[in-house]
């Protein structure tokens with residue numbers, strides 16, 4: 202595990218830091234080390250000599266900010282301090298006294314602070330536990346209204362460390378310097394607009410202390426390039442053959458949504474899967490053949506609305522001849538029998554889009570209870586709510602953990618920060634993506650890509666949730682790459698499929 206992978210709650214961070222102090226590291230020394238690292242980063246970002254306003258809170262977040270204030274002051278920046286609190290923690294108070302003794306202007310009244318272009322937010326860190334109110338809330342609104350660059354220490358002040366919820370009001374940061382280990386709240390979708398650009402400031406927390414605190418609880422991890430690349434079916438064995446690289450069956454599409462079937466097929470193609478079969482209604486079979494000549498297109502009998510009515514598999518090729526089945530994109534809700542059939546099969550299964558809506562109608566938990574093999578659900582928030590009406594997804598980490606535990610499935614909740622959990626509560630969070638993906642069809646691409654990767658993973662016995670996480674990472678990295686070359690408006694789902702391969706060229 203690399204530092205960038207760990208994700209902690211405020212309680213876990215408190216325990217980890219507690220071990221460091223108990224081992225003899227003086228708190229003041231750690232504060233000096235941490236704030237020194239932040240000062241170094243800021244001196245690279247903020248032009249020399251500029252005016253910098255330091256917002257100081259009552260706890261050690263404020264202590265960090267005061268050390269930063271002192272360091273920038275000595276480096277020639279025009280520093281002032283806003284510190285409206287009457288009761289400061291001991292160490293914070295000492296730093297405050299020293300800053301005043303250096304002649305750094307300090308203000309307690311908000312309307313006295315001079316204007317400046319850069320603010321350092323050291324009001325609250327992972328010690329914030331209750332709603333921010335009255336004059337502190339007013340101050341945060343006041344500084345947000347300046348629309349200047351704000352650099353937050355550890356977390357934007359006002360965000361709940363674990364859920365990312367805004368506790369009354371929160372600083373809208375341009376950049377957030379997260380200290381030591383990623384806080385869970387920074388990886389939650391609802392926090393995104395407050396965090397700005399987030400980066401980790403590593404202050405050499407010993408792995409032994411991390412393991413001692415996180416060891417026994419289910420891991421909540423951040424997907425990184427390292428973890429994702431490590432799960433890819435690369436390099437290939439020189440003596441492999443097409444049946445050793447998995448056989449994926451996609452069941453998708455309808456007369457109304459032919460495009461969804463094509464996009465899912467193209468996502469699967471990009472995964473490198475050895476054999477690809479795609480079951481679609483007979484009437485759109487020619488279309489699929491023309492887009493995916495390498496795939497075996499199975500034309501299915503269709504309902505009068507043009508949905509798949511059942512699989513016409515010839516006797517010899519029954520479902521269990523496939524490594525994985527991915528079912529759902531573009532099916533419409535008129536294809537319940539086929540969804541029931543695949544759920545009742547003993548083949549590893551991905552359910553997406555309309556297959557999820559049908560599953561919700563059939564009864565999520567009761568229907569899936571019968572399954573003994575791998576099931577992956579890939580809802581977006583709307584589908585999630587239909588599947589699990591009683592699970593709140595304010596804390597998306599808790600939401601996927603609960604849904605996975607209830608169903609025994611791996612649950613991927615799509616969004617700006619996609620979260621994945623296995624039934625034991627092991628969570629992956631995809632912390633890098635792009636709003637360019639927020640377009641119809643990009644989810645279909647993910648389903649195909651994921652199906653292809655899972656079909657290949659069966660060979661390597663890779664944990665299912667690791668493969669699902671790699672698919673989410675690969676998919677969003679392709680979106681990021683495409684957006685960089687074509688802007689965030691230029692990533693339609695078909696284009697996205699064309700960028701999937703470029704990602705690997707960049708990273709392998």
Ligand SMILES: NC(=O)C1=CN([C@@H]2O[C@H](COP(=O)(O)OP(=O)(O)OC[C@H]3O[C@@H](n4cnc5c(N)ncnc54)[C@H](OP(=O)(O)O)[C@@H]3O)[C@@H](O)[C@H]2O)[C@@H](O)CC1
Pocket residue numbers: 218228231232235258259260261262263265290324325326327328329330331332333334337354355356380
């Ligand atoms: N552990 C370490 O030594 C290290 C910590 N580090 C740094 O310290 C940060 C953690 O420090 P922390 O624990 O002091 O908490 P922090 O967030 O600064 O302040 C919370 C204080 O605010 C108060 N308060 C809370 N809610 C409030 C509200 N709504 N409105 C008003 N007041 C409110 C509350 O006081 P209370 O009123 O509850 O007595 C509490 O004392 C961490 O994020 C990192 O930046 C690093 O330097 C590494 C070494």
Ligand SMILES: Nc1ncnc2c1ncn2[C@@H]1O[C@H](COP(=O)(O)OP(=O)(O)O)[C@@H](O)[C@H]1O
Pocket residue numbers: 554581615616617618619634635636637638639640641642643644645646647676
């Ligand atoms: N704001 C966003 N930022 C980053 N990724 C997003 C955002 N909104 C949606 N996505 C991603 O785009 C895809 C949308 O999938 P989905 O909603 O299923 O679309 P569709 O069903 O139309 O294919 C998902 O992978 C999701 O994670």
Ligand SMILES: [K+]
Pocket residue numbers: 262322323324325326353354355356357358
């Ligand atoms: K802060």
